[in-house]
Amino acid sequence: MKLANLNPTAAPPDTKVASQTPAAAGSGKLRFFARGLVPYAYLSPTVILISVLMIVPIAMVVSYSFKDNVIVEENPVLVGLxxxxxxxxxxxxxxxxxxxxxxxxxxxxxxxxxxxxxxxxxxxxxxxxxxxxxxxxxxxxxxxxxxxxxxxxxxxxxxxxxxxxxxxxxxxxxxxxxxxxxxxxxxxxxxxxxxxxxxxxxxxxxxxxxxxxxxxxxxxxxxxxxxxxxxxxxxxxxxxxxxxxxxxxxxxxxxxxxxxxxxxxxxxxxxxxxxxxxxxxxxxxxxxxxxxxxxxxxxxxxxxxxxxxxxxxxxxxxxx
Amino acid sequence: MSGSGTRVRNRLRQLIGVTAVTAMAATAVACGSDGGSNEESSSGGTVTLEFAQWWAPELPEGSFDKLMTEFTAQNPNIKVKLLSGPYASTKQQLVAGAASKTLPDVVGLDGAWVSDFAKQGAIADLTELMADAKYDSGQLASQIKIKDKTYMVPVVNFVYPLFVNNDLLKKAGVTTPPTTRTQFLEAAKKVSALGGNVKGWALPLDTAVPNGVQNDVMSWLWASGGSMLTEDGKANLTSDQVKGTVEFVKSLNDANVIAPGSLTMKEQDKVEKFTTGQVGMVIDSLAHITLIKKNNPKLNFTVTPIPAEDSYTGKRGIPYASWGIGVSNSSKHKAEAFKLVEFLMSKQTNAQLSTLANGFPGNKTATPDFTKSDPLFKTAFGIYQAGYPANEFVGLPKSEDLMRSFDEQLQLTLTGKQSVDDTLKKAQESWSSDLS
CATH class of the missing domain: 1.10.3720.10 (MetI-like)
Incomplete structure (x- = not known):
């Protein structure tokens, strides 16, 4: 603390961040958030297509297999195995x-x-x-x-x-x-x-x-x-x-x-x-x-x- | 600070760009998967109806579009978007559409599908729509009803008489086409005795499309006024009439007058064998006359009623298949959809469509124009009018499955693995669970 008082420019980075305005802190969080999301955004077309064309149909068929009279009945019931x-x-x-x-x-x-x-x-x-x-x-x-x-x-x-x-x-x-x-x-x-x-x-x-x-x-x-x-x-x-x-x-x-x-x-x-x-x-x-x-x-x-x-x-x- | 701000902005811009592309792709996929009518089908007071059927590809090119243009001219605020495809793919699309409640507004139907679609609530009760439109249903030749509610109206009927190769029969010493079962067996024996690859009759029993049971087996029963159902619609396969029919088919098999390969023979194989003169007689759709004449212009053949039991003197049932029509229960434009049904069933349009399709009209007052048709159509129309249309599979639940289970049992009899009584007993048990 003493050092910080004598030479503010030498303050540790965390101290510096802590002393920033709320707007600057928000910008940092946003930057961190955006950096984390970009790879997922790039992957998302593939993920969506695989989900729509493969995962969802497979999941639906699996769920149908545990129900009775699916599709032909409005409210099919679970029948286990x-x-x-x-x-x-x-x-x-x-x-x-x-x-x-x-x-x-x-x-x-x-x-x-x-x-x-x-x-x-x-x-x-x-x-x-x-x-x-x-x-x-x-x-x-x-x-x-x-x-x-x-x-x-x-x-x-x-x-x-x-x-x-x-x-x-x-x-x-x-x-x-x-x-x-x-x-x-x-x-x-x-x-x-x-x-x-x-x-x-x-x-x-x-x-x-x-x-x-x-x-x-x-x-x-x-x-x-x-x-x-x-x-x-x-x-x-x-x-x-x-x-x-x-x-x-x-x-x-x-x-x-x-x-x-x-x-x-x-x-x-x-x-x-x-x-x-x-x-x-x-x-x-x-x-x-x-x-x-x-x-x-x-x-x-x-x-x-x-x-x-x-x-x-x-x-x-x-x-x- | 400004540098990091720029980086953040760039990253956000990238993120927004990627997300936008993804959203577009997802939207495209979602749009592509929408099979039914949607909010946009009605705009500016004009309604666009989607009409899925397999008829347009089977009619002369452009003729069905022309009829739809006439409909739009009569109803300027209703447009029709035709969704045309072959029979099999139309069926699959409608099964999927019925399941997801995204059937097109108007649907072409086969009588065999009606019960299942009605049970799913996928097709609308036409009785209500007729009442709302004050439609006179008395002019309809038939209606397919489930529990007293009409779900399908046959637009055009295609009957299945007996096709006879005149030259082969003459060569075999048969002067007139057979009218009774005994005469048929004798004629088939004589034709088969000609040798080579020639046989008297063809029986397609392929289980992939088991309609041979309907067209080529049960047709013998209906021709003698018989029924495979009780009066309350239950299975009645152990009756004497059904037993007599199966025993007759077995007698043809035992006499070796049926073309070989019948257990996996398809309808098109039957037509091909008749066209090439390998088979003397077949029960076939009138719709195939043009095809047969195109493939073998020299073939000398005629159509006659299906032979009946020797002692039978009553009216003969003649099997038929229909181009039926129904309205989707999920359609937002049911009244407009029924206007299209009304148009197709009107005296003039129905006669026109029947003429184009080489079928018989679903409107009793309509008369097809035979002046440009093959003379055999007029002969067949006489047979149709002298008898009555009979197809007990129409309107039954899981009718294709019923045909298949009967087919499998019949195959056991024809291969000597099971008696006729056991076949009928097992088929009866199988049908009873679906027709209870």
């Missing part, structure tokens, strides 16, 4: 769950195997540049078609009087045509085949990019060590591609589990629920039965299953 119990004990849901598991597992494995096979073919030095370019265009075609076109094409091809049956009966592989999409025994496999056909080019291109990133030094070193083609594939190619393969597989599991349009436009979940998936089950609950509460419960279960896959994907990305 009743909708979840109803969905999880519904035989149709369990069939849809099983079908979805088969559909996404077989699709993903086939996408990986086919994608890798065709990528290896397009990466080989045995084919010329022009030949590879032509095959690249041919193989990528299925991926360029929209789902509606794919559904129409394959409905025509797999029709009992369609091209596939004609070819198989003509070459003598079958005596009678097969109702590929109408027979409960073949419908799921036919649909899975169509999905594999439509999706493998994306794997092929991604894996091809991965293959082209593998250093030729590794193959030369392996060759010097006496490794043959198979050994090089198993000990060089696969380990080098592992991050790409695992990421693609996890993403494909998520994407395929959300497949709706292809199923709806080819079989609609039939015949006899043979191709019923979680997506078609949920849609029918909402837009055919007007059971929006059970549809919401089913959607939340699908969301949770997708989150498990998303968790593994994010963890893999972090590891990389």
């Amino acid at each position: 009743a909708n979840y119990t109803k969905v999880l004990t519904d035989p149709d849901f369990l069939v849809a769950l099983k079908n979805t598991f088969v559909f996404i597992t077989v699709s993903t494995v086939a996408h990986l195997v086919l994608g890798l096979t065709f990528a290896l073919m397009l990466n080989t030095s045995l084919l010329g540049g022009v030949t590879k370019a032509v095959f690249r265009i041919i193989y990528i075609l299925p991926w360029l078609f929209t789902v509606a076109v794919i559904a129409v094409i394959w409905r025509l091809l797999l029709d009992p009087s369609g091209v596939v049956n004609y070819l198989l009966t003509t070459v003598g592989r079958m005596q009678q045509g097969v109702d590929w999409l109408s027979d409960p025994g073949t419908a799921l496999w036919a649909l899975t085949f169509v999905n594999i056909w439509a999706g493998f080019p994306f794997f092929m291109i991604s894996i091809l990019a991965g293959l082209q990133g593998i250093s030729s030094d590794l193959y030369e070193a392996a060759s010097v060590d006496g490794a043959g083609a198979v050994r090089q594939f198993l000990n060089v190619t696969i380990p080098q591609l592992r991050p790409v393969l695992v990421s693609m597989a996890v993403l494909d599991l998520i994407w395929t589990s959300q497949q709706f349009a292809l199923i709806w436009m080819t079989t609609g979940g039939g015949p006899l629920n043979a191709t019923e998936m979680l997506s078609t089950y949920t849609y029918k609950q909402a837009f055919s039965s007007y059971e929006f509460a059970t549809a919401s419960a089913s959607a939340v279960i699908v969301l949770l299953l997708s989150l498990v896959l998303a968790f593994f994907y994010v963890r893999l990305q972090k590891e990389r």
